[in-house]
Amino acid sequence: LSIKQGLDAFIDGFDIAMFPQGAEGVVADVPRLLNRGGMFSMMGTILLVFCAFSFAGALTLTGALTIIINRLLTIIHSVGQLIAATIGTTILVTGATSDGKLALLVPAELFKDAYRRMGLDTKNLSRTIEDAGTVIEPLLPWTSAGVYMATTLGVSTLDLLPWAIQCYAAIFFALIYGFSGIGIARTASASEKSPQSSVTE
Helix, strand or coil, X not given: CCHHHHXXXXXXXXXXXXXXXXXXXXXXXXXXXXXXXXXXXXXXXXXXXXXXXXHHHHHHHHCHHHHHHHHHHCCCCCHHHHHHHHHHHHHHHHHHHCCHHHHHHHHHHHHHHHHHHCCECHHHHHHHHHHHCCCCHHHCCCCHHHHHHHHHHCCCHHHHHHHCHXXXXXXXXXXXXXXXXXXXXXXXXXXXXXXXXXXCC
């Protein structure tokens, strides 16, 4: 392959026809596996991530995040309440934006300082967002994941809901972890603090 063909594959996607012998003698499924769209096929995802970071950055620079989180933190006084607020916010953002990717970014930006103030390792935040974001998105019929699941399985998301226990069971376990203190990781500097330290300290 030439350098030009390599660049073409990077931008427009690989095509087995780039080889001198073409697709002759190749199993029919191989071209379907190898022929891909390249960088341009990912532009939708790249643009979405760019917009998500821009949105989160604008909220941070304008101070809107500080106002929102301070209002919310006035009613949060325990680890369990903080995790419950994280779950609720993540589900709300997922439903409002119809995209789970944005729901991974916004709550993380909103709550990261609150977790640190309570002496919690940020991996707790990461786990909680995952418990309420990625696995819940397929259960919302207006999200891309919900549409994909309904189309692939041939059933509506509401019909799937009672059987998708793995999707929403994580939320209940996250709440149990938060209110019981089980599986909650703390930073080294806060290891001697009470498990229910106030978020406003």
